[in-house]
Amino acid sequence: MPALPAQYTIEDNRMKDQDGQPETQAGMDRRKFLKCMAWAGGGVLWVMQGGVLRAQTLSVGDTAAAVADSTFSFVQISDSHIGFHQAPNPDVTATLREAIAKVNALSVAPAFVVHTGDLTHLAKPEQFDTVAQVTRGFKTEHTFFVPGEHDALGDNGTQYFSRFGKGSSGQGWYSFDYRGAHFIGLINVLDFRPGGLGRLGHEQLEWLEKDVKGLSSSTPIVVLAHMPLWTMYEKWGWGTEDSAQALAYLRRFGSVTVLNGHIHQIQHKVEGSIRFYTARSTAYPIPEAGTVPAPGPDASVTADRLHSLIGVRDVRYVKVDSPLAITDSALN
Amino acid sequence: MKRPTLQIILSLILVPAALVVFRAAAANSPARAITAPLQAATVSISNFSFQPAVLTLKAGARVTWTNHDTTPHTVTSSDKRFTSSGGLDTGDQYSIVFDKPGAYEYFCSLHPMMVGKVIVQPSN
Incomplete structure (x- = not known):
């Protein structure tokens, strides 16, 4: 492991406790994993421009031009639900593979990939096995994960953390810096309360406050979390009950981008300097809030339309003082 | 062995819910289970x-x-x-x-x- 470049720093609340932990499936512990990630080669995908986020259709052919004035890029995928096998997608492993192929085909490789949760449908060991095996197909060296509630099913995330968040003790949040931007992986899918929404919890909020305390307000912040960090539709549980406190710690920053999954569709929201995005699923779409009785898979989607409703997201970061641009690409 | 035999017979003809009722009752008061399921x-x-x-x-x-x-x-x-x-x-x-x-x-x-x-x- 080469020495970590001085300009890249990594924060992880559990690192201090995890020395001596066994190695991960990838042969490195979380600390090494984050360190390796920190100097991973620069692609291009966040585009920040004057405080306004732009979304545009990005085909593989567009990438080179977009990359030209960017610092680096990364890709977000989400909600793979490995183990789901019903309408409208009986083979979610195949569509995850397609998503990976699409990322691998980008003309400029992304720096890394983030997966914003619901890797599996039922948190079964064989489903996690499939995720681990298939995501090794990324040419990109590093994939960062945050868990979805499906990944924490039955054991409050124990199995997930042992495999995809090695070194965590069931809490698993982390942060790292990459080329001037500060990335924060939050967990809002544990310890749900009856009638409630997603939640971060007091301990994580305290950690977040400390994590960002020493950062300059000009540091671009990118937050990853599975469930939306704003209340999109409470009736369907699309929100995080204590997200306001988390956002309060981030409001002083000039550029905050929150990337979520969970709702299997693209939604955007701007709130002051904070921009929220939800991603498509690589597995199946869910109808828009309130348009159907319940937020389940949209089984009415026909096979010929499925690929236009699932996909991957590229994010370009041009430079600190210019805006971010986020591009969602369907699988077809 | 009258009670177990009866239980087996009932098992064959009753819905599972009734079966549970009878098994529970068998330990306590069989009469109650039969007259007031x-x-x-x-x-x-x-x-x-x-x-x-x-x-x-x-x-x-x-x-x-x-x-x-x-x-x-x-x-x-x-x-x-x-x-x-x-x-x-x-x-x-x-x-x-x-x-x-x-x-x-x-x-x-x-x-x-x-x-x-x-x-x-x-x-x-």
């Missing part, structure tokens, strides 16, 4: 809701939940007073026999906006 109930999990959301039953009754959604759900006691189901995939069932009177609130640990309640009354 305890209640059993089903709850359908569909469209991200428990239907019916509130059930009122006699002590000793069995409740069976069936997930009819294509999304997994759980039946999770809000205060850990009964064993939680774990993930229920499409078509999976989960049953609990409520022996003690009281109000048992539960929710889906994947979709916590889904809540339900089982009210268990004394069986007399």
Whole structure:
């Protein structure tokens, strides 16, 4: 492991406790994993421009031009639900593979990939096995994960953390810096309360406050979390009950981008300097809030339309003082 | 051996809920089970809701939940007073026999906006 470049720093609340932990499936512990990630080669995908986020259709052919004035890029995928096998997608492993192929085909490789949760449908060991095996197909060296509630099913995330968040003790949040931007992986899918929404919890909020305390307000912040960090539709549980406190710690920053999954569709929201995005699923779409009785898979989607409703997201970061641009690409 | 024999015969002809009732009764008061069968109930999990959301039953009754959604759900006691189901995939069932009177609130640990309640009354 080469020495970590001085300009890249990594924060992880559990690192201090995890020395001596066994190695991960990838042969490195979380600390090494984050360190390796920190100097991973620069692609291009966040585009920040004057405080306004732009979304545009990005085909593989567009990438080179977009990359030209960017610092680096990364890709977000989400909600793979490995183990789901019903309408409208009986083979979610195949569509995850397609998503990976699409990322691998980008003309400029992304720096890394983030997966914003619901890797599996039922948190079964064989489903996690499939995720681990298939995501090794990324040419990109590093994939960062945050868990979805499906990944924490039955054991409050124990199995997930042992495999995809090695070194965590069931809490698993982390942060790292990459080329001037500060990335924060939050967990809002544990310890749900009856009638409630997603939640971060007091301990994580305290950690977040400390994590960002020493950062300059000009540091671009990118937050990853599975469930939306704003209340999109409470009736369907699309929100995080204590997200306001988390956002309060981030409001002083000039550029905050929150990337979520969970709702299997693209939604955007701007709130002051904070921009929220939800991603498509690589597995199946869910109808828009309130348009159907319940937020389940949209089984009415026909096979010929499925690929236009699932996909991957590229994010370009041009430079600190210019805006971010986020591009969602369907699988077809 | 009269009682076990009767149990086997009943097993063949009665629905599972009645079977549970009789097994429970066999340990205590067979006569009561025969003359006043305890209640059993089903709850359908569909469209991200428990239907019916509130059930009122006699002590000793069995409740069976069936997930009819294509999304997994759980039946999770809000205060850990009964064993939680774990993930229920499409078509999976989960049953609990409520022996003690009281109000048992539960929710889906994947979709916590889904809540339900089982009210268990004394069986007399």
